[in-house]
Structure formats: C-alpha cells, structure tokens
Amino acid sequence: EDQVTQSPEALRLQEGESSSLNCSYTVSGLRGLFWYRQDPGKGPEFLFTLYSAGEEKEKERLKATLTKKESFLHITAPKPEDSATYLCAVVTDSWGKLQFGAGTQVVVTP
C-alpha cells in the first residue's frame, strides 16, 4: 500500500533559524513528488515538483531535494512570512491523482 509520511508534525523556529522538513514515501512507480504550501483558510499553493532521485529545486529561502525514499524541504534563514503548513504529495499514475502526507505546520517567530 502506498504511503506518504511527513515529519515533524509541527515545527517552531526563531527567525533566521534554518531547519528541514521530511517527507518519506513508500510507493510503486513514483511519477512525481510535489511540495505545496497552505496558509490558514486557504487552498494549497504549489511550490515544487521533483521527478527523480538527486534532483533539487530552489525558490527564495526554500530548497527541495529528492532521494529514492524521501524528500526534504530545507528552509534557510526563515522569516515570519514562511509560517504555514507544508504539504508533500506523490503522483503514481497518469491521472495526476495526488496522495498527500498529513503536513508539517511551521511557525516562525520574530
């Protein structure tokens, strides 16, 4: 059975304190791994797609990496506006059906 697990469930950071979020997956036939950001009361907002082990993508203070078993979302020198829930999801078929982890809630304090 396919499974996507995110850790930690919650993360509290001081402004400027870098950290990493983990997304481990057990799936058959990964077609893509997606990272989304979700603010309270809003829908998920796309951040990155990773397709193969060794791939890395960056956007401002965020960097996503992928291995054969897990993905990391690194937050470098976070700011309070980086506070959000970060969702990881995988696609294993050609219909684009996303299978999500439960998310990591990140709070960055000044």
Place this chain on the structure above:
Amino acid sequence: NAGVTQTPKFRVLKTGQSMTLLCAQDMNHEYMYWYRQDPGMGLRLIHYSVGEGTTAKGEVPDGYNVSRLKKQNFLLGLESAAPSQTSVYFCASSPPQTMNTEAFFGQGTRLTVV
C-alpha cells in the same frame, strides 16, 4: 484570471439534507479533482474527472456523487449528509499529466453537518 473558484465558501447542513458544491476553473484544464481535508489526515481524493462527461472514484467516494457536464465545471453532491462528512472540501484542476504539471487548488468549502 480567477483560477479555480469554489462556491459556497461555508455551509452548515442538518443530517440528511442534500447539497451541491460547485467548482469552476477558467484555465481550460482537462483534469479536475475533489479532495477533503480533515485534521491530522491530510487531503484525500473523493472523485476525479479526466475530461468532460467522465468521472471516476478516488480514495473516499462513499456518500458523494459528481458530475462534469461542462469542461470548466465539476460538481460534488451530497445526497444525504452525515456528520462524518464535516470537513473542508477542495477542488483542483490540472492540464493532462505531462512533465512539470502541477494542480491548482480552490480556496475551499468548509462544511459542517449537525
């Protein structure tokens, strides 16, 4: 450019009542999806559609029906609401699956069944 629009944004239903959630997208996307989000469980796929006139079941389809009569609209129906259907519902759309294709989400509908 509105993207994906969901109506209504909030709704309270009594057990046994019916309702329809509407999703509209203006990006000419072929694929559309309905997810529900519950605390601690992440988003789960209810139903999806890969084109006008087609629908298919997702992970948690029981108690829901869908229709895709027009390419831009995807309707989610609850025939007889139950308290277990209290959740936040998200609609998403995407182009046909090729490389570098992500799904775009609506703002959600918060449904409470009492």
